[in-house]
Amino acid sequence: xxxxxxxxxxxxxxxxxxxxxxxxxxxxxxxxxxxxxxxxxxxxxxxxxxxxxxxxxxxxxxxxxxxxxxxxxxxxxxxxxxxxxxxxxxxxxxxxxxxxxxxxxxxxxxxxxxxxxxxxxxxxxxxxxxxxxxxxxxxxxxxxxxxxxxxxxxxxxxxxxxxxxxxxxxxxxxxxxxxxxxxxxxxxxxxxxxxxxxxxxxxxxxxxxxxxxxxxxxxxxxxxxxxxxxxxxxxxxxxxx
Numbered sequence: 001x002x003x004x005x006x007x008x009x010x011x012x013x014x015x016x017x018x019x020x021x022x023x024x025x026x027x028x029x030x031x032x033x034x035x036x037x038x039x040x041x042x043x044x045x046x047x048x049x050x051x052x053x054x055x056x057x058x059x060x061x062x063x064x065x066x067x068x069x070x071x072x073x074x075x076x077x078x079x080x081x082x083x084x085x086x087x088x089x090x091x092x093x094x095x096x097x098x099x100x101x102x103x104x105x106x107x108x109x110x111x112x113x114x115x116x117x118x119x120x121x122x123x124x125x126x127x128x129x130x131x132x133x134x135x136x137x138x139x140x141x142x143x144x145x146x147x148x149x150x151x152x153x154x155x156x157x158x159x160x161x162x163x164x165x166x167x168x169x170x171x172x173x174x175x176x177x178x179x180x181x182x183x184x185x186x187x188x189x190x191x192x193x194x195x196x197x198x199x200x201x202x203x204x205x206x207x208x209x210x211x212x213x214x215x216x217x218x219x220x221x222x223x224x225x226x227x228x229x230x231x232x233x234x235x236x237x238x239x240x241x
Contacts, residue, residue: 010112010114028055052230066085075097134169163191182233222235
């Protein structure tokens, strides 16, 4: 018997329809196909975030929709109730992920509707799982690595590394402590300000240096994760359900 993949039934604001198999543990959704696994286009009013509006993710606890700090937010409709995704939200079979696709002249919102289908009805794991994450103390400007009951201070951070951590941690906090993908452009501005003479290569080198200090295995980063071709995510405090 072949594996029955979870999938999305996508319906656009103008009636367009297509299906997306969730073949990976993380599938990104946004306006343009060049930047996302699922492209919600056309989007003439530019309401969907260009680079990663949200992501559909699977872990040991089940499936989740994760808002990436989008301007127009992500919603989940369950049993006719529409709720804003505050950081991330669990999803189950028949839940509908809603993303604003169009506003009528009267201001009525018309949504992209992504109906989640899970033929195998993934069961939630109830036991407490052990999380490892980073924690940044803004008052003391101190970074900690937390693994279970162990809390270890990270020493020797350079000013640019502090700026990078502070910016990415701030983005996460404003997104319900759920990691936000930060683009190269955002990081360059956060670290070097308006100085135009900095490149993606410098960001990559800064990330490489930081990983030597925060990761158990810098070649398999757990905390400062690459989003290929787009930027990075920093895993800080885990989301609490």
